[in-house]
Amino acid sequence: MCGIIGFTGYLDAKNVLLDGLTALEYRGYDSAGIAFFHKNSIQTIKTTGKVSSLRDKVTSSSEFTSTCGIGHTRWATHGGVSDTNSHPHTFGRVTLIHNGIIENYHDLELELAALGKHPVSQTDTEIAAMLLDSLYEGDAVAAIKKAIKRLEGAYAFCILFADEPEVIYCLRNGSPLVACQTKEGSVIASDMVALIRYSKDYFVLPEMHIARLTKDNITVTDLDDVIINPKMLHVNWDMTAARKGGYPHFMLKEIHEQPESIRSTIAPRIKNKRLPDFSADEIPDQVFDHIHRIVIVACGTAMHAGLVGKVMMEKLLRIPVTVEIASEFRYQDPIIDTNTLLITISQSGETADTLAALRLANEHQSKTLSIVNVKGSSIARESDYVLYTHAGPEIAVASTKAYTAQLSCLYLIAYHFALIKGTITENDCVKQIEELQAVIPAIEKTLTLADEINKICLNLSEKEDLFFIGRGLDYALSCEGSIKLKEISYIHSEAYAAGELKHGTLSLVTEGIPVIALATQSNVYNKMISNIREVRAREALVILITNGESDVDSSIYDYHITLPKLSDTMAPFTTAVVLQLLAYYTSVHRGLNVDQPRNLAKSVTVE
Ligand code: F6R
Numbered sequence: 001m002c003g004i005i006g007f008t009g010y011l012d013a014k015n016v017l018l019d020g021l022t023a024l025e026y027r028g029y030d031s032a033g034i035a036f037f038h039k040n041s042i043q044t045i046k047t048t049g050k051v052s053s054l055r056d057k058v059t060s061s062s063e064f065t066s067t068c069g070i071g072h073t074r075w076a077t078h079g080g081v082s083d084t085n086s087h088p089h090t091f092g093r094v095t096l097i098h099n100g101i102i103e104n105y106h107d108l109e110l111e112l113a114a115l116g117k118h119p120v121s122q123t124d125t126e127i128a129a130m131l132l133d134s135l136y137e138g139d140a141v142a143a144i145k146k147a148i149k150r151l152e153g154a155y156a157f158c159i160l161f162a163d164e165p166e167v168i169y170c171l172r173n174g175s176p177l178v179a180c181q182t183k184e185g186s187v188i189a190s191d192m193v194a195l196i197r198y199s200k201d202y203f204v205l206p207e208m209h210i211a212r213l214t215k216d217n218i219t220v221t222d223l224d225d226v227i228i229n230p231k232m233l234h235v236n237w238d239m240t241a242a243r244k245g246g247y248p249h250f251m252l253k254e255i256h257e258q259p260e261s262i263r264s265t266i267a268p269r270i271k272n273k274r275l276p277d278f279s280a281d282e283i284p285d286q287v288f289d290h291i292h293r294i295v296i297v298a299c300g301t302a303m304h305a306g307l308v309g310k311v312m313m314e315k316l317l318r319i320p321v322t323v324e325i326a327s328e329f330r331y332q333d334p335i336i337d338t339n340t341l342l343i344t345i346s347q348s349g350e351t352a353d354t355l356a357a358l359r360l361a362n363e364h365q366s367k368t369l370s371i372v373n374v375k376g377s378s379i380a381r382e383s384d385y386v387l388y389t390h391a392g393p394e395i396a397v398a399s400t401k402a403y404t405a406q407l408s409c410l411y412l413i414a415y416h417f418a419l420i421k422g423t424i425t426e427n428d429c430v431k432q433i434e435e436l437q438a439v440i441p442a443i444e445k446t447l448t449l450a451d452e453i454n455k456i457c458l459n460l461s462e463k464e465d466l467f468f469i470g471r472g473l474d475y476a477l478s479c480e481g482s483i484k485l486k487e488i489s490y491i492h493s494e495a496y497a498a499g500e501l502k503h504g505t506l507s508l509v510t511e512g513i514p515v516i517a518l519a520t521q522s523n524v525y526n527k528m529i530s531n532i533r534e535v536r537a538r539e540a541l542v543i544l545i546t547n548g549e550s551d552v553d554s555s556i557y558d559y560h561i562t563l564p565k566l567s568d569t570m571a572p573f574t575t576a577v578v579l580q581l582l583a584y585y586t587s588v589h590r591g592l593n594v595d596q597p598r599n600l601a602k603s604v605t606v607e
Contacts (some may be wrong), residue, residue: 001075001601002087002099003027004177005194006158006168008068009215010187013037014058016187017071020194021051021240026250026395027191028601029073031086034058035095036069037165042095046086055575067185067215068166070158072097075601078105079122089126091117092133093162098125099190100155100175101606108150124153129147132159140169144210145223148173154352154605158188163195169537170211175605176350176378177205179218188212191603192235192374193242193338193393200238203230204376233376239391251396255580256447259440261401262573264390265408266436273437275429276416283385287367288417291341294321295366297329297357298345299604301399301483302406305345305371307476308572315569316418327607340366343413347394347402348603349377356607358382371409373402387413395596397602398488400580403480404573411436412568438566439573442489445564446574450581456543456559457585463491463514467505468579469498470518471528473572477518481579488587488597498531506566511539516582520547520563520571532556545578547571 003024007016032054033046043064047053051073058064072087078101080086087097102108105124112118112130119126131150136143140161144168153175161169170177170188179188180199188211189195194203205211205220209228212219271277279602289580294313296306302452306323313321324334326344330353336342342361346354349372358379361368370383373391380386389405415432418424424432460466466480466485478495485493496505509515515535519528529552536542536556544557548565563574587594 001027001603001605002190003073004070004097004099004156004158004188004190005171006070006170006188006213007185008166008168008213009187010067011184013066013069014064016056017069018051018058018062018200019197019569020189020436021054021071023194024073024190025051025401026193026397026595027075028397028596029075029602030081031074031083032072033074033086033088034069034231035088035090035160036064036066036162038064038066038101040165042090042160042162044088044090044095046083046143046265048081048083048086048087068168069170070097070160070602071096077488077606078124085121086122087125089121089123089129091126091129091373093134093136094129094159096125096129096132096159098128098155101153102128102151102155103153104151104219105457128155128157133520135280136161138163140164141210141212141221141225144169144171146346148208148223166215168213168570170205170213171209172205173207173362174352176417178376179205179213181218185215186218186453188213196235196237197239201232202518203232204381208232231537235375241392242395249396249584251398251400251584251594254394254396254401255577255584257392258404258577259443261389261391261405262408262443263440265405266412270433273418274433275426276412276429276433278387281385281387283369283387285420287369287385288341288420290339291319291367292339293319294341294343295334296321296338296343296345298325298354299351301403301480302347302354304344304476305403305481306343306509308309308407308473308481309343309414311473311476312411312569313417314439316414317421317423324357324488326351326357328355334360336361336364338365340364342366342368344368344370344372344379344383345406345515346377346379347373347399349379349604350603351379352605354605355379355382369413371406372407382598397597397600398484398583404576407572407576408436427474435567435570439570442564442566442574443577444572444576449561449578453561453578453581456584457582457589459541460491460514460582460586461489461589465492465508466514466516467509468493468518469501469531470496471498471524474518474521474528474575477572477579477590480576481516481582484579484583485586488583488592489590490592490598491586495579498528501531502534506534506538509535509540510536513540514543515540515585516543516545517557518545518575519550520545520575521568523568529556545575
């Protein structure tokens, strides 16, 4: 989604803004622009396409100097992709950039039209600039406060007022903004990846507060003009984590980071290397008292992690667990109460639908626990309890290391809760924790299968449709394999519970159609082999994945990927890595933009 960077200080602002926008490219965008003060007047340069094109345009305007400005990458929502619709937008004395959506922009536009004011773009953002300009009488904060009363929707703004040079005003409601103050100046951005080159210490601008950035200071006030000191946060990663580090793509780098990200996620939560311990996360055991039901809510890959979590939790806890797609859940009048534990899962911690579902659960006074990667994000802050995944920044749009880190957290929750409930013994729990730790070397081994998988992908990359099938945990993994492949290779694929194929979909399985068959679960292994025979009888091209060696009849597959042997419940970790590599190499063979697939954004902050 859109990216924001703002800077005022002692550096060349144009460079700071362009570097910030480059760092934010991973979020997905279709145009980019900057606005800055040059000799006390505001200059704007914007373009459709890549930040590199914007950089070229800026470089050719070298007559401009600046130490204060704002920059934006736009992911079109209202109005097509065009230079005019790109941000920043200027109206009168106001120039601004915006993330989010102004839902009542049309009503505002009609009101402004009655005053003879008309936009030149088709965007909701320009209407916000027009509104602010119409309310501005020389006092920026007063105008912003009046505008807040009129604006509906989710938004983050960085605003320049023409008659207040070198100052940036910021405001947010729903969409994130993080800021830091350094000796080089004040910086604000939509995410930490753009700030990290200046500082590891930052704060999240609280919602409905106004930040005023000057060269030496950031002042945050609430809507009653009371100055507040936001809580400072710290990240333990640096610039190298936000670079490719020798890999051709962020996605491949992040796939290879999984042993480390799982280790970092589980190690601090295992007491004496034996039992789960959430005391450092300040999650008391009482959270699990009187819980009769668990509802897991998330979107996309995070939701698929929830599908695995459901199997693990129901197995260990013997209480019902449902997994809900956040965009559906929020409109379903869900049955949740004070005895429900609602677990939200989100890499970004900002996904609009997941956040809305969490808010709904908070209204119902359910207990809320979130599994989040980004510190201080909205979902983390609004949940009763948070388990952070320590995966480091995930830059590729396709989620990989966040997914397996989410699985690790879900497994730990299941073990911890089961111990508290007494549904597993300490000895069993110790054994399961050992199995979880064994996942790390097993993933390292799985990564050595990359060349073998790459060769299979050469064949897959020429296909237009394929299927993933599996049973039990393998069905949950099939869903994840399918979304990963679709999003970065643009090959149509579907995930099916293997036993369900013959109830309709088998009619689509014809000669040469690839079927990626996951057979890692011993309790349904023979059933799975029968299902593979069904597709083989229709001459499907079968890619079989098994957990350890298997003496399966070689006539039923074309390719066989043998995972390092793990217990059934741990097989999702290694299977996920194979599915990620399958998607990755298929996309590479098709010559696509692996890290920034078309139409997609990393952090989906709109509904
Ligand atoms: C797929 C992918 C998306 C995200 C989804 C939720 O690879 O990355 O499906 O999983 O948009 O995002 P978060 O986890 O940030 O809530």
